[in-house]
Amino acid sequence: MSDFISNLATNVWTPVLFLLILGGVFFLLYSRFVQYQYLGHAIRILRGKYNNPNDPGQINAYEALSTALASTVGMGNIAGVAAAISIGGPGALFWMWVAAFVGMSTNFFTSTLSVMYRGKDSAGVIQGGPMYVIREALGKPWYPLAVIFCLCAMIGCLPIFQANQLTQVIIDIGFSETAITKSQFNFVGYPVSTLKFIIGSILTIISAIVIVGGIQRIGRWAGKMVPLMIVIYFFSVLAILVLHITEVPRLLWMVVTDAFAANHYHGEPALGGLVGGLIVAGVRRASFSNEAGIGTAPMALGASKSSEPIREGLVSMMSPAIDTLVVCTLTALAILATGVWQTSGADGVTLTATAFESSLGSVGKLLLLISAFFFAITSLFSYSYYGNKAISFLVGVKAGRYYDYFYLATIVIGAVASMKDVMNVIDIAYAIMAFPTMISGFILAPRVMKEAKSYFARMKGNL
Numbered sequence: 001m002s003d004f005i006s007n008l009a010t011n012v013w014t015p016v017l018f019l020l021i022l023g024g025v026f027f028l029l030y031s032r033f034v035q036y037q038y039l040g041h042a043i044r045i046l047r048g049k050y051n052n053p054n055d056p057g058q059i060n061a062y063e064a065l066s067t068a069l070a071s072t073v074g075m076g077n078i079a080g081v082a083a084a085i086s087i088g089g090p091g092a093l094f095w096m097w098v099a100a101f102v103g104m105s106t107n108f109f110t111s112t113l114s115v116m117y118r119g120k121d122s123a124g125v126i127q128g129g130p131m132y133v134i135r136e137a138l139g140k141p142w143y144p145l146a147v148i149f150c151l152c153a154m155i156g157c158l159p160i161f162q163a164n165q166l167t168q169v170i171i172d173i174g175f176s177e178t179a180i181t182k183s184q185f186n187f188v189g190y191p192v193s194t195l196k197f198i199i200g201s202i203l204t205i206i207s208a209i210v211i212v213g214g215i216q217r218i219g220r221w222a223g224k225m226v227p228l229m230i231v232i233y234f235f236s237v238l239a240i241l242v243l244h245i246t247e248v249p250r251l252l253w254m255v256v257t258d259a260f261a262a263n264h265y266h267g268e269p270a271l272g273g274l275v276g277g278l279i280v281a282g283v284r285r286a287s288f289s290n291e292a293g294i295g296t297a298p299m300a301l302g303a304s305k306s307s308e309p310i311r312e313g314l315v316s317m318m319s320p321a322i323d324t325l326v327v328c329t330l331t332a333l334a335i336l337a338t339g340v341w342q343t344s345g346a347d348g349v350t351l352t353a354t355a356f357e358s359s360l361g362s363v364g365k366l367l368l369l370i371s372a373f374f375f376a377i378t379s380l381f382s383y384s385y386y387g388n389k390a391i392s393f394l395v396g397v398k399a400g401r402y403y404d405y406f407y408l409a410t411i412v413i414g415a416v417a418s419m420k421d422v423m424n425v426i427d428i429a430y431a432i433m434a435f436p437t438m439i440s441g442f443i444l445a446p447r448v449m450k451e452a453k454s455y456f457a458r459m460k461g462n463l
Contacts, residue, residue: 009424009431016431017283020293023438024102027109030445034452035108035314041459042314050311056118056126057305061315066223067382068300068316072323076289078372079165081331082351084285085341088278089264090255093332095282096289100324103292104317109441112313112448113137114298115306122396128302130295130437131393137444149295149436150390156430157296157383157390158407159207163414166376167199169349173369192416200415204408206377211384211404229374230327236367237330240359244337251336289328290320294430295437299386310455313448334359380411 044050046062059067084092114128117136121127131146138145175195183194241248258264259282262274269277291297297319301312331352335341338355349372356364384407388400 005424009427012428012431013284016434017280017287019434019438020287021099021102021283023293024106027105027445028102031105031449035105035317038314042318045311045315053305055305055307058303059305061304061306061312063220063223064301064304065315065318066226067385068297068319069226069322072289072291072319077323077327077331077375078352079349080285080289081328082335082348084281085332085335086351087267088281089258090251090336091258091262091264091278092282093255093329094259095279096286096324096328099283099286100290100320103290103320106293107297107316107319108313109445109448110293110298110437111301111316112309112451113441113444114302115304115309115312116451118302121392127389129299129389130440133440134436138440145436145439147394149433150394152429152432153390154387156426156433157386158410158426159380159383160410160414160426162376162379163200163203163411165349166203166372167196167415169369169372170199171195173353173365196416197412200412203380203415204411207380207411208408210381211408225374225378229371229378232367233327233330233371236371237334240334241337243359247337251333286324290323292320293434293438295433296386299389308455310452
């Protein structure tokens with residue numbers, strides 16, 4: 001059964017990757033790159049130049065982007081990138097860049113739609129996201145897609161992976177005493193790690209304090225924590241790169257050349273050869289990391305206080321840029337510059353930890369632990385909002401509170417259990433979310449471009 005679920009996850013993600021990349025290319029060409037001309041305008045939106053407290057919505061654009069980044073900038077940026085490098089070598093980073101660039105265009109379209117076609121939940125509060133876009137813009141014939149999206153979001157956005165990986169990082173870096181790490185107790189006949197249970201319980205309490213406050217509190221906390229965690233990580237990697245500064249130009253050139261040579265790819269061939277396998281590896285890791293086209297960012301941006309949908313589309317473009325072009329690149333360069341990707345034999349978060357320790361010693365391990373904590377804990381905050389929003393759409397807002405309790409309980413489960421099969425099921429659900437998001441985006445793309453032309457014409461001279 002485990003092999004079946006694992007193979008199913010791979011088989012589901014393969015067409016999804018094609019959908020995300022080819023769909024992103026479609027949005028890119030259909031828009032004629034117009035949205036990329038206004039990244040400076042997007043920054044001014046984030047700085048609050050156009051904030052209007054009377055606009056519909058719940059949080060400002062900066063808090064909405066921070067909520068989206070809180071989910072995307074997570075353990076995937078530390079462990080996922082390391083997995084891509086260990087399998088594909090430097091060339092994997094190049095294809096992650098490509099995925100991020102086209103993903104920016106996808107986010108522009110899908111997040112613009114999430115504000116153009118907002119609806120009200122059972123409590124009368126304005127909400128946005130792919131399910132509301134489908135209900136409000138496409139109507140009853142397409143409503144099953146909205147239901148599929150919500151059902152998959154309730155499963156795919158569970159925090160099991162984040163809790164599991166964060167707990168493991170805390171133990172690997174913070175605890176060395178065997179007596180502590182091996183201590184166990186029995187729960188209904190199953191052995192449970194005492195340390196993992198304690199860590200999971202603490203994470204649950206921290207998450208509960210934020211989650212029960214709803215999107216406003218999540219947005220405020222994310223707005224404070226996301227910049228802090230990115231700054232800490234940026235300067236940590238910068239220190240590593242300064243120590244290996246002579247290697248950086250060569251490595252950047254290797255990233256480009258190896259992308260088409262696949263000299264360091266160790267995975268299975270795909271798309272007709274090793275280069276195809278490398279492309280799939282890089283794109284898959286980028287898609288897991290920045291989530292462009294999955295539908296999470298539109299749910300966050302749909303809560304923005306705004307009467308101009310194009311503004312939220314432009315802001316949403318920043319998410320893949322920051323997540324993949326900045327944070328994932330930092331991780332990859334740290335691993336490549338230290339050479340541990342060729343010498344350590346490690347994988348995942350252990351490979352990243354080895355890179356930090358090899359250059360910065362015990363301080364490096366501590367900095368990675370702090371970064372990992374912020375990365376994972378903010379993901380725990382934002383994913384709860386997505387699942388809550390999905391169940392509220394299906395059965396009403398009151399049910400959202402019960403989902404929160406269930407969600408918090410799975411943090412402890414994720415911390416203490418080894419659950420490869422469960423995480424594969426979550427991956428499958430997460431992948432399926434892309435179909436309603438992208439299909440609605442394709443159908444409604446002409447309306448986005450019509451709105452974009454109108455907005456840019458009205459804003460001309462004020463951009």
